[in-house]
Amino acid sequence: MGATMTLPSPATSFLEEATNLLGQRGLTSDPELVETWLTDWRGRYTGRALAMASPASTAQLAALVKLCAAHRVPIVPQGGNSGMAGGATPDDSGNALLLSLRRMDRIRAIDRDAGQVVCEAGVILQHLHEAADEAGMRFALTLGGKGSATIGGLVSTNAGGTQVLRHGTMRAQVLGLEAVLANGEVFDALTPLKKDNRGFDLKQLLIGSEGTLGIVTAATLRLLPASNGRVTAWTGLAAITDARALLRRVERDLGEALEGFEVVPAHCLDSVLAHQPAARAPLAGRHHWNALIECVSSSADSSDLRDKLETSLAAAMEEGLLDDAAIAANERQAEDFWHLRDSISAAERALGPAMQHDISVPVEKMPEFILAASPLIEAAFPGTQAVAFGHLGDGNVHFHVLAPAAAVRGEWEEAEGKAVSARVHDLVCEWGGSISAEHGIGQMKVDELARLHDPVALSLMRSVKQALDPDGLLNPGKLIAADPTACT
């Protein structure tokens, strides 16, 4: 029957059905529209895709996922494509559907009294900040990619940023969640309940699962009352251990007002100043270490806070914890301080090839880790230089290893660079730390996770993945490698 018909290929049939579901705007195979999303923003990973789907609603996405399940089409969810680990880039098989959540960009509701906002997955972080601001509130998570990063991506990767010290990672902001599961069912846990002990907290399982267990479509997020100004200081220190002691002192003196504490070694500041001739050093002298400190006032008056921070820093100077300090005179200068911090990655990249590591160890141990690990790496790989900067108060630094002067970009990374990273990760594990503090695993660290993570945890993760996505269609190849001993 029908033997004379030209049967459509399975892929064609799938694409037709998907177009019927999503409309022309919802599905495209046009290379000009798709190509830019097939490479991650840092240009490290490039893949191919069957097409790019852009559903307009959770219901459309649920129907699409059901269709994918029926046709066994893998799905690679993508938000702002600003991830750091290649988690939103498909492999090069071309079998997968690239799923853009960017069209689902509505803020469904904002409730000032309850301090809550319901965002769809495609809402850009910057837009959320603006909407919160207009409502006289604030959303207490921010990071460099805020102009492109989406709520769905931030939830799926449990993003961090520079306010984790006080407000926690994305996990701490999520009060409710909506997601489409591998079978196309909608998991609706958007209603925020402060206390709810009806079994396993499935929301927590989805947060940080990088689209491998479900596709986050919306989240109810915590809003805080708007702040009443901030006080930002740049300090110069002799040693990283002093930075830890300084952090403790400021925590004790300023309490909950302390929101940011970032450390910057001399090398990073030098690089930024060399890379951006217009930038100015905040302090007169050169210091081995710098700490950028930010306090935020929630009460009516921030002059009080300024006095408190001045007193605290003066006492710290008395104790010999710091050599010099400048408190930003105005908002403009505070922005300048932060701009120095935010320019480190770009400035270091301009210097030449480097391997970057987003690592954490127990908070208390980080200064000692930096002091111990840096010379070990530099000795094992002559000519390299280890540079650590970032979120000392979270036990999380970006540990960059710069290549020797003669190294060729694109070659060194593949040759010596990989060995450098393996050694850094080995050290992190020896210190009880994490090879991914805030960037996730994506495709970049799948092998390293499989090599270094606790086998019991890996096996648990595989069991959960198998249970929730038995056909392996959700973001395949990301986060967990297939079990090498499995007999499938």
Added chain:
Amino acid sequence: MGATMTLPSPATSFLEEATNLLGQRGLTSDPELVETWLTDWRGRYTGRALAMASPASTAQLAALVKLCAAHRVPIVPQGGNSGMAGGATPDDSGNALLLSLRRMDRIRAIDRDAGQVVCEAGVILQHLHEAADEAGMRFALTLGGKGSATIGGLVSTNAGGTQVLRHGTMRAQVLGLEAVLANGEVFDALTPLKKDNRGFDLKQLLIGSEGTLGIVTAATLRLLPASNGRVTAWTGLAAITDARALLRRVERDLGEALEGFEVVPAHCLDSVLAHQPAARAPLAGRHHWNALIECVSSSADSSDLRDKLETSLAAAMEEGLLDDAAIAANERQAEDFWHLRDSISAAERALGPAMQHDISVPVEKMPEFILAASPLIEAAFPGTQAVAFGHLGDGNVHFHVLAPAAAVRGEWEEAEGKAVSARVHDLVCEWGGSISAEHGIGQMKVDELARLHDPVALSLMRSVKQALDPDGLLNPGKLIAADPTACT
């Protein structure tokens, strides 16, 4: 071969092997020792058990669980046996091993600088409070059963209590976790990392899973600096909606210092005063509602806090939010206020039969829920009286329905009482709430959860349970009912 031997029964063989593993002290079948643990503390559930195991260490427990897996012996973990939902009581088959964690009661380490303590599962909450106190710190979760509740039980049930408003439930206190899985492997995630994005947060999955996914053996818990005194107030109000407005005002004025806000209707206070002739009413008049407010000072001086609370309450009185208020003059009086609050359950029980419901709705909606639900229940079940008290700031109240005057204890609960509970739970679900805010599901609410919970969430939970405990040996019959449509 060996046909003339008397073969031991499988159970005997298991018990012998278990005794070899745990020693005489670690395993007993002596009814006198076991019996008291076969009934929950409120006397609602009684079960039977093969024996009671009391391992001395995680390693011993891991070996025991492996043995149980080999012999297909179900395990019912138990801490202080002070749960509210029968979650630690075995069924009456007598097939299960009752597993006491009480012998594992070491505080392994306390780190003042890092603000952390590592407790074994059997550490009693009261002991943790004392140990923290000795170290100049405090553990910010407390509840009525603190003299018997253990850390393992508190983690497994994600316990709440009276400080959740400010400090969150047990989940928020857990920085690291150790558990024995169904196959006897040890999941070791005790090392606390403030930022760690290595895949699914398995720790979160175990918290609140009531021993159905793994057996918590130890936890790293958050400690806070010791407080510098508290200020406790008892206030009288005309309406529950005023209580919500009062809470908002005090939150705004006192900020992070506000730690407790409990509401008590006139009926509850009357019951307590009638039940405890020595107790005194904190205020001269009788008020429809009372709110117990507690603020805790973390800075050097609490007199400041007292002034602030006085000012805040005076302003609230100006606004007509409250009719009268008394601030405890000293620690003794503060204790007396709390004693009134903590005596409600016992006093209400003394009045006659009642159905108790531990429910939550979105925080903002709780006053309206109480106002709407109480008359509906009282109309549907003539002669009953609905009484709601507790954690208004968490959207969580204990919603008790007192039986009609003529009701006979032990009969009414089984007859009309069950219908009352079903109706209360229906209403809670209509309001988007939870039928278990802080007590968990245990065996008490398994059927109601299966009846009322989102089928998508239930199915997800069953998948996770199947993945982590495929033989169903961990606390069987608790939390999730077997899938009625499953064809096993």
